[in-house]
Amino acid sequence: MLHCTRLALLTLTLFAATSVAQPAPALDLPRPSPKGSVTQNVGEVVPLDQVWRAGANDCTKVTFSTPVSIEGKPVPAGAYCIFLLPAKSGWTFILSKNSEQGGTDYKQSEDALRVPATASTIPLRERLAYAILDFDDEEGTLAMEWETQRVAVKFTTGTRDRVLAQIRKLKGDDWRPYNAAARYLSVAGIEPALAMQMVDRSIKLKENWNNVWTRAQLLHAAGKNSEALAAAQRAQTLGKAVPKDEFFAADDVAKALVSWKK
Numbered sequence: 653m654l655h656c657t658r659l660a661l662l663t664l665t666l667f668a669a670t671s672v673a674q675p676a677p678a679l680d681l682p683r684p685s686p687k688g689s690v691t692q693n694v695g696e697v698v699p700l701d702q703v704w705r706a707g708a709n710d711c712t713k714v715t716f717s718t719p720v721s722i723e724g725k726p727v728p729a730g731a732y733c734i735f736l737l738p739a740k741s742g743w744t745f746i747l748s749k750n751s752e753q754g755g756t757d758y759k760q761s762e763d764a765l766r767v768p769a770t771a772s773t774i775p776l777r778e779r780l781a782y783a784i785l786d787f788d789d790e791e792g793t794l795a796m797e798w799e800t801q802r803v804a805v806k807f808t809t810g811t812r813d814r815v816l817a818q819i820r821k822l823k824g825d826d827w828r829p830y831n832a833a834a835r836y837l838s839v840a841g842i843e844p845a846l847a848m849q850m851v852d853r854s855i856k857l858k859e860n861w862n863n864v865w866t867r868a869q870l871l872h873a874a875g876k877n878s879e880a881l882a883a884a885q886r887a888q889t890l891g892k893a894v895p896k897d898e899f900f901a902a903d904d905v906a907k908a909l910v911s912w913k914k
Contacts (some may be wrong), residue, residue, distance in 0.1 A: 722794075749763070865905055
């Protein structure tokens with residue numbers, strides 16, 4: 653017999669430092685806990701070679717707000733039910749397009765995805781749980797964990813490609829989007845020339861400590877230490893001219909002025 657606990661909708665959201673946000677998959681999880689020997693779950697409570705609802709009662713639902721790829725296979729944005737297929741040869745991860753079904757209404761004809769999953773051993777977890785692991789704006793791992801088993805698939809979001817396309821289309825006379833774009837590229841460590849182009853456009857529209865500080869960081873990352881130091885000094889001067897609470901990177905700028913001189 654399985655005892656089950658209904659969890660509220662769990663949404664994990666990652667906010668990038670530049671106001672570019674990529675929400676993690678949202679999980680709606682009815683989860684079982686074992687009664688008796690937990691070592692008997694896989695293969696007995698969860699039979700081999702039979703599709704399993706990977707939860708209790710209703711199916712476990714996952715929602716992707718944007719298209720993703722799971723183990724290299726494209727998955728459109730939307731809500732899906734998760735099923736797993738355990739076998740001696742390994743695990744299969746299944747997404748069903750029918751997200752309104754109960755946990756016992758699975759039909760293979762409604763599959764949106766079937767891919768091999770990776771199983772590994774973990775410390776004992778009595779209650780079944782799902783987790784989004786190692787998630788950033790570009791990729792992550794969706795994992796089911798129960799007793800000493802973790803069954804996981806890797807997914808990619810394509811966020812950077814979409815953000816880059818948006819950055820290249822930026823227009824307008826507000827300095828903020830250009831600075832945010834430069835900071836995103838800086839944090840991601842990609843397209844340094846485009847990042848410099850964006851921050852220079854921002855400064856041209858309205859110079860302030862924020863975009864000058866962004867430029868200083870880009871210069872330092874490029875190994876142009878003397879130029880970076882001069883820009884950081886300029887950012888500090890501009891920052892001291894505004895209310896203290898608005899110069900929220902004051903400590904970071906001050907630390908850079910010391911460390912970059914070494």
